[in-house]
Amino acid sequence: MAARETVDILSGLDALPDEMSQALATLKRLPGSLENRLGTALSEDLPLNKRDGGFVRLGFEPQLDDTRALRDESRRVIASMQARYCELAETKQLKVKHNNFLGYFVEVSQVHGEKLLKAPFNETFIHRQTMADAMRFSTTELNEIEAKIASAADRALAFELAIFDDLAGAALAATDELKAASDALATMDVAASLAEVAVMRDWVRPIIDESVAFQIEGGRHPVVEAALRTRGQAFVANDCQLADNAGATAQIAVITGPNMAGKSTYLRQNALIVVLAQMGAYVPARTARMGIVDRLFSRVGAADDLARGRSTFMVEMVETAAILNQATPRSLVILDEIGRGTATFDGLSIAWATVEHLHEANKSRALFATHFHELTKLSGKLARLINLTVRVTEWNGDVVFLHEVVQGAADRSYGIQVAKLAGLPAAVVERARTLLAELEAGERSAPVEKMMDDLPLFASVMQATAKAGHGAGSAKDELRAELDAIDPDDMSPRDALEALYALKKRRTLET
Ligand SMILES: Nc1ncnc2c1ncn2[C@@H]1O[C@H](COP(=O)(O)OP(=O)(O)O)[C@@H](O)[C@H]1O
Ligand SMILES: [Mg+2]
Structure with a gap:
């Protein structure tokens, strides 16, 4: 039916996109005979189960x-029998009922039942059951009718099932056409739904090219936006400007900002825009231009796989490993707070090294949300790394979220303010404030300065790794330096021999 209506509607249009006119042609090939046969054979209201009958x-x-x-007539006969039995038994309180155990039976009150046990009533009524306040009787007549109804119902159902098999056979014979038609309908459904969403939600047609650009203006998260709308709230649209066509101006964005600011939403909306764009849909943005993304990698949320023996942190690392091993310069990577499932410095180190690797080795476009504010310092070292933050303001000691993504780095996470908003007891919030102040005054910043100094070493190790596959470069250099320091002309034969042994020994220790 849906197919016929669709054909009628679409046939009236002059210009259809190729995909749609192909789908339309497929629908037209559906055999009309099958449709007619089903239409004439089947009732308007169909039962859930064919064994209930009633569908023809x-x-x-x-x-x-x-x-x-015959079946329905017998049912009417039963109703008239009840009236007759009432007269016969001299009571108005007699009912003919049915259950699976007794079939059709007569039920009267206990008191009246005593009377029916005696002559002349017991010629008609055969006692079957005595209940607390009722007695049940059968009659020969009821038994006969019962059999008749049952067989008529059985025969009616058998007829219906035979017709069903017949129709099923006809449908099976048209399997290919039906499959093709349902594919065509699915194609139309997807296209029509996406078009509808695009119009209703104000989406835009993305430009996709061969570059590695990623330029979204006024991007929105389709689901969060819809959810906010039902509450009468507006979604704050945000741009995302990674590498542009002219050259790689920015490739990785490190996004810091308070809890609840909208970091995760921002990451996901950009990933969703890629998925939508590449499946052929319009996208929730004001404008969108992107170079084809070969793979989209995401590491978000805290999932575990305890049944298979993987902790939350292990899952996080396995996924991160997959990204670092596979992402290419054409990929888009979103990483949401990696390194949180372990001790702070562990986590920070892993996050740090991951950003470096993405920048130097994978060279993918990436959005990296993090609470490790230390990572924002990397923009001083990594040329294609930019810092983004989500704006908030403070009002009477509480944090107010603006959900606006801007250039820059957050100075802190406002975790305690959010905890307060969430309703943690005042005493806990106060205690946390005190502890935070102590911790911040303490060691947190010191090691980072050191890591910044170490960075050149990081980089050289990485280059060596990329070239040789193994990091044995520095040991070789030391041997070389020692060799350089030896001047054979200036040595006695004995010294020379000792030096040779010493070098040989070092070499053995190293390998
Ligand atoms: N751009 C936005 N406009 C309006 N509300 C937003 C926006 N981004 C996020 N939000 C709201 O803020 C909530 C928290 O966002 P989330 O992305 O989880 O924050 P974060 O990852 O920074 O902790 C969301 O559930 C949503 O209700
Ligand atoms: Mg988040």
């Missing part, structure tokens, strides 16, 4: 209609 339309099969009439 009245008038489709005369024999079926006769059997149904």
Whole structure:
């Protein structure tokens, strides 16, 4: 039916996109005979189960209609019998009922039942059951009718099932056409739904090219936006400007900002825009231009796989490893707070090294949300790294979220303010403030300065790794330096021999 209506609607249009006109052609190939047959055979209201019967339309099969009439007629006969039995038993309180155990039976009150046990009533009523306040009787007549109804119902159902098999056979014979038609309908459904969403939600047609650009203006998260709208709130649209066509101006964005500011939302909306764009949909943005993304990698959320023996942190690392081993300069990577499932310095180190690797080795476009504010310092060392932050303001000691992504780095995480908003007891919030002040005054910043100094070494190790596959460069250099320091002309034969042994020994220790 849906197919027929769709054909009618679409046939009236002159210009259809190729995909749609192909789908339309497929729908037209559906055999009309099958549609007619199903239409005439089946009732308007169909039962859930074929064994309930009642799905064949009245008038489709005369024999079926006769059997149904017999069945329904017998039911009316039962109703008239109840009236007759009431007279016979001299009571108005008699009912003919049915259950699976007794079939059809007569039920009267206990008091009246005593009377029916005696002559002349017991010629008609055969006692079957005594209940707390009722007695049940059967009659020969009821038993006969019961059998008749049952067999008429059985025969009607058998008829219906035979018709069903017949229709099923006809449908099976048209399997290929039906499959093709449902594919065509699915194609139309997807296209029509995406078009509808694009119009209703104000989406835009993305430009996709061969560059490695990623330039989204006024991007939105389709689901969060819709959820906010139902509450009468507006979603704050945000740009995302990574590498542009002219050259790689920015390739990785490190996004810091308070809890609840909208970092995760920002990461996901940009990933979703890629998915939507590359599946052929319009996207929730004001404008969007991107170079084809070969793979989209995401590491978000805290999942574990305890059943398979993987902790939350292990899962996080396995996923991060997959990204670092596979992402290419054409990929888009979103990383949401990696390194949180372990001790702070562990986590910071891993996050740090991951950013470096993405920048130097993978060279992928990446959005990296983090609470490790130390990472923002990397923009001083890594040329294609930019810092983004999500704006908030403070009002009477509480944090107010603006959800606006801007250039820059957050100075702190406002975790305690968010905890307060969430309703942590005042005493806990106060205690946390005190502890934070102590911790911040302490060691946190010191090691980072050192790591900044270490960075050149990091970089050289990485280059060596990239070239040789193994990091044995520095040991070789020391040997070389020692060799250089030896001047054979200035040595006695004995010294020379000792030096040779010493070098040989070092070499053995190293390998
Ligand atoms: N751009 C936005 N406009 C409006 N509300 C937003 C926006 N981004 C996020 N939010 C709201 O803030 C909440 C927290 O966002 P989330 O991305 O989880 O923050 P974060 O990852 O920084 O902790 C979201 O559930 C959403 O309700
Ligand atoms: Mg988040």
